[in-house]
Amino acid sequence: MPARFKDLCLDANDHQALADWWCVAMGYVRKDVHEPPRDGSVRPAEWPVPLVDPAGRGPLIWVNPVAEKKAVKNRVHFDVDGDTEELLGLGATLVRRKDDEIGWDILADPEGNEFCVFAPR
Numbered sequence: 001m002p003a004r005f006k007d008l009c010l011d012a013n014d015h016q017a018l019a020d021w022w023c024v025a026m027g028y029v030r031k032d033v034h035e036p037p038r039d040g041s042v043r044p045a046e047w048p049v050p051l052v053d054p055a056g057r058g059p060l061i062w063v064n065p066v067a068e069k070k071a072v073k074n075r076v077h078f079d080v081d082g083d084t085e086e087l088l089g090l091g092a093t094l095v096r097r098k099d100d101e102i103g104w105d106i107l108a109d110p111e112g113n114e115f116c117v118f119a120p121r
Contacts, residue, residue, distance in 0.1 A: 006058050008078070009048075012111050019063040023024040025090055028061065028081065029054050036100055054104040061107035070112040079104075087117060 012018035023029055031050035032043045043049075051061040084105045088094060095106040095114055105117045 005059070007062055009062045010072075010109075010113055011064050011066055013066065013069065014051055014111070015063045015065040016045060018109065018111050021091060022061065024052060025082075025087060025092070025109075026058070026059070027054070028052060028075060028106075031060070074114045077113070080115060081120045082117050082118055083120070084117045094110065 010018065010022070019030065025033065028051040031052045037043075046065060048064040049063045052062065053059075065090055084094075087107055091110045092107040093112075095108050096102070098105050103118075106114055108114050
């Protein structure tokens with residue numbers, strides 16, 4: 001086996017704000033809050049922000065600071081089970097509604113990263 005899945009990573013201009021947005025949207029928490037370092041240290045604000053699913057079901061997500069703006073469609077994206085209207089209320093934007101061609105909504109987070117929203121099962 002040459003590789004195995006490790007983490008998901010998102011690039012963001014304001015990585016702190018986008019980390020907070022995904023925490024609210026998906027019920028994740030910042031890893032340093034959920035699992036504080038044993039030595040009591042504090043993660044510097046300019047470092048990437050690790051997010052964890054407190055229930056332990058989802059993957060670790062890193063929100064990484066970058067200088068460049070998002071310019072093109074994502075080639076990799078999140079698929080989530082969720083409520084489109086609630087996500088729009090949190091600040092997501094609608095890219096495309098479910099229609100005869102696709103059975104899910106496509107949204108973008110506050111920095112423009114696309115993700116697909118499926119109705120909860």
